[in-house]
Amino acid sequence: KNAVPSKSSAIRPAGKSAGRRVAVDLGRGKEVALMLPSLEEDPEEADLESLTPEELVGKWGHLTGAGDIVWPAGLGMSRMLAHCPSFVAGKRILELGSGLGAVGLVAAAAGAEAVVLSDYDAEVLQFARMGAEE
Secondary structure, three states: EOOOOOOOOOOOOOOOEEEEEEEEEOOOEEEEEEEEEEEOOOHHHHHHHHHOHHHHHHHHHHHHOOOOOOHHHHHHHHHHHOOOOOHHOOOOEEEEOOOHHHHHHHHOOOOEEEEEEOOOOOOHHHHHHHHHOO
């Protein structure tokens, strides 16, 4: 069973637009759709490479969080849960530092009884909530 949310919710973190939905391939025809922040000004890679560290923090400091990307470990765990749902089926799951919620959304789709996502960054957690509400 694929874990693909449908339409976007109206929750908008401060300073960020409603976001964009991105499908993350979990292999063998499975995927999870995540809501990613859409910043008003997405930096171009060439712009980022030409800046000194001080200029980078000054101009793009809002991108320094760790929760608004899907880390390789989270992707690996998501793939494992998508293909081995017995690890979470019927269980209660607490994801600490969930960021965008990839692992928790896959756990829910894999049959977890309940999933709680938590993160220090409230804005990023709102994107996880958007993905879960779809």
